[in-house]
Amino acid sequence: MIHFLLAFGVLAAMGLAALAWLPATPRREAREARDAHDPAPTKTASAGEAGWRRSSAAGALAFGLGASASYMLLRALERVRDGALSPGLVLRASHVGFVWRTAVALWLGGLVALVVQALAARSPAPLGAPSAGATGERRWHLATALGVLVLGVAAWWLA
Amino acid sequence: MSALALLEGVHGHFGVLAAAVLAHPAIRLRRGAPLSNGARWASSGAGLLVAAAFATGLWIYPRYVALVRPRLFGVSERAALLFETKEHLALMTVATALGAVACVWLARREDRDLRRGAALLFALSSALCLTVVALGTYIASVQTFAR
Numbered sequence: 001m002i003h004f005l006l007a008f009g010v011l012a013a014m015g016l017a018a019l020a021w022l023p024a025t026p027r028r029e030a031r032e033a034r035d036a037h038d039p040a041p042t043k044t045a046s047a048g049e050a051g052w053r054r055s056s057a058a059g060a061l062a063f064g065l066g067a068s069a070s071y072m073l074l075r076a077l078e079r080v081r082d083g084a085l086s087p088g089l090v091l092r093a094s095h096v097g098f099v100w101r102t103a104v105a106l107w108l109g110g111l112v113a114l115v116v117q118a119l120a121a122r123s124p125a126p127l128g129a130p131s132a133g134a135t136g137e138r139r140w141h142l143a144t145a146l147g148v149l150v151l152g153v154a155a156w157w158l159a
Numbered sequence: 160m161s162a163l164a165l166l167e168g169v170h171g172h173f174g175v176l177a178a179a180v181l182a183h184p185a186i187r188l189r190r191g192a193p194l195s196n197g198a199r200w201a202s203s204g205a206g207l208l209v210a211a212a213f214a215t216g217l218w219i220y221p222r223y224v225a226l227v228r229p230r231l232f233g234v235s236e237r238a239a240l241l242f243e244t245k246e247h248l249a250l251m252t253v254a255t256a257l258g259a260v261a262c263v264w265l266a267r268r269e270d271r272d273l274r275r276g277a278a279l280l281f282a283l284s285s286a287l288c289l290t291v292v293a294l295g296t297y298i299a300s301v302q303t304f305a306r
């Protein structure tokens with residue numbers, strides 16, 4: 001059952017991502033333009049601040065994937081160290097193990113975010129930026145979709 | 160009625176609500192259009208709900224380990240091992256949701272590509288949360304604080 005649920009989760013995420021490729025209807029475009037209200041439009045912000053916001057937003061996305069991937073890596077290392085999951089092993093473990101793993105994964109996720117933020121701030125034409133065109137945007141989506149797939153496969157193995 | 164059973168119920172409700180609410184920004188952001196301020200706060204609310212589910216889970220966890228887990232192993236080894244899976248997926252749910260919420264606030268009007276990335280993270284978080292809710296409900300139906 002768990003494998004079915006995980007497969008469903010990954011497929012649902014990828015299906016929603018695929019929706020992004022559907023062309024918008026003109027009515028929908030007009031409504032979204034009317035709804036959108038940015039309290040700090042980038043037109044008035046300095047170039048430095050605009051760049052900082054873009055690279056930090058990329059860092060935030062990297063945090064989400066980085067912390068998840070770090071957690072799985074830590075768990076995989078434990079599996080390699082302790083061998084297959086067994087009732088005895090689980091019963092002996094206290095609640096502290098999970099708390100530590102969580103804290104370390106979030107910290108590593110923060111590090112990944114900082115690295116990605118620094119790289120994005122330095123890159124002259126970031127992947128997926130409007131100047132990168134449709135191919136750049138498609139590459140960015142493909143990279144994220146692949147990330148989701150890798151996370152799904154790893155979660156499957158750890159389950 | 161025990162306080163722990165009540166807290167477990169509250170924890171479960173936070174989780175179910177979070178799974179539903181996380182799907183909304185995933186759909187709204189899927190083409191990368193900028194969000195209104197209200198919609199940004201709504202997506203932050205979704206992040207807050209997952210964080211609340213995670214925090215209340217951590218709160219009852221030590222008592223679960225001491226009181227419920229040994230009995231759960233006695234009744235169903237499979238359900239007890241599934242709880243471990245629930246832990247892993249819960250961390251991923253909260254991390255992806257928080258990253259996506261931060262991206263929604265930081266991205267500029269023209270950063271459509273990043274908002275699409277946030278949509279993907281919200282979608283992933285929602286799907287993971289749904290799985291965690293299904294696992295939690297199943298495990299609690301086998302053995303819980305109330306029994």
Ligand code: HEM
Pocket residue numbers: 098167168170171172173174175177209212213214215216217219220223227231246248249250252253288291292293295296298299300302303304
């Ligand atoms: C995304 C985060 C989470 C969600 C959506 C979630 C969801 C749920 C749900 C729906 C239940 C069933 C409640 C009921 O039917 O009464 C449950 C039970 C439970 N959850 Fe969570 N949970 C999350 C995170 C956590 C975390 C991080 C922990 C601790 C490590 C945790 C510990 C527990 C415990 C101890 C139970 C009771 C199990 C039992 O009685 O056998 N949860 N959870």
